[in-house]
Amino acid sequence: MMQERTHYFHFNELGGLEMLKAQDLTLEFSRHVHEGFCIGVIDDGAQRFFRSGANHVAPRGDIILVNADEVHTGSSALDSAWSYRAIYPTPEMFQELTQDLTVYQGSVPWFSQAVIHDVGLSQQLRFLFNVLEQPEQHSLFKETLYLSTLACLVSRYGQSRSSQVALSDHPCGVARVKHLMADQPEQDYSLQELAQAAGLSQWHFLRQFKKYVGMTPHLWLVQHRIFKAKRLLRAGEPLVNIAMQCGFADQSHFTRHFKKALGVTPQNYRQQLILN
Incomplete structure (x- = not known):
């Protein structure tokens, strides 16, 4: 007999964001109701829930959306159990x-759809959930993926389906x-401190960095960690110390x-240096 398993995650690096992983x-x-929005993906089975005056069913792979302070319920839509993850x-x-x-700067979106069938966004949300569960993942990577995923969700399905604001370029930042x-x-940089160093908001900073650099801040940072590692390898630093440094x-x-x-x-890189 399957046993229900639920686990709450709390991410200080994401402003105290909470995530629930509920299985079977x-x-x-x-x-x-919840103080925050519920943005989830059905991992197995199907969920039936009441929201906005009607009942809805979300099968495996579909996205469920509940607005903050919105009354809702939740149960299995099948005779078997169901599993989902949500932030x-x-x-x-x-x-x-x-x-x-x-164009509605600083506004809170409203999601009129309770269930969304969007394969691409569902995969992105699942990837986000997987990354958030991994404590070894760099916080900058988590912040970037989290912010980009929410931006995609709001742009596609928020009630105010408006285009992004045309913002000025900041190559110097x-x-x-x-x-x-x-x-x-x-250094373990956060997205907030990098954006502050550039003099931009976090989302504007991400867009500007990708425009001028061609990759995310996290990937840029990893590249330069690799560059530093190569220098330490050439200098003969013990492998066990390089990852931390x-x-x-x-x-x-580090190896991955x-x-x-x-x-x-x-x-192998060090061995090739010795052979050459």
């Missing part, structure tokens, strides 16, 4: 996001952040990124 649920949630961003989090996202991360790649969570994390960037492990 058989219980029925009575009518209730609960607050209205304040959305207000910060929409400063640069819509981007250059300042590039040099900051290149000089000290081992370059800001990687551990040696396996190094091989993805260069096609060889750090050990």
Whole structure:
């Protein structure tokens, strides 16, 4: 017999964002509300829930949306259990996001659709949930993925389906952040402090950085951690020390990124240096 398993995650690096991972649920949630929005994906089975005066069914892979302070329920739509994961961003989090996202700057979106069938966005949300569950993942990567995913959701399905605000370019601010991360790649930067260093909001900063650099801040940082690691490898630094000195969570994390960037492990790279 399957046993219900639920786990709450709390992410301080994302402003206190909460995430629920619920597996093999058989219980029925009575009518209730959340302080934040509920943005979830059905991982298995199907969910039936009441929202906005009507009942809805979300099968596996579909996205469920419940607005903040909106009365809703939840139960399995089948005879079997169901599983889902969901995040609960607050209205304040959305207000910060929409400063640069819509013409209604600083507004809180309203999602009229309770269930969305969008394969691409569903996959992106699942990837986000997977990343958030991994404590070794860099916080900058989590912040970037989280913000980009919410922006995509609001742009496609928020009630105010408006285009992004035309914002001025800030190449100098981007250059300042590039040099900051290149000089000290081992530091654990947050998206907020990088955006502040550039003199921009977080979403504007992400768009500007991608425009002028061609990659996200997180990928740029990883590249420069690899550059530093190569210098330390050439200098004969012990492998066990390099991961920590370059800001990687551990040696396996370092090896994985190094091989993805260069096609060889750090050990193989050092061996080739000796042979040559």
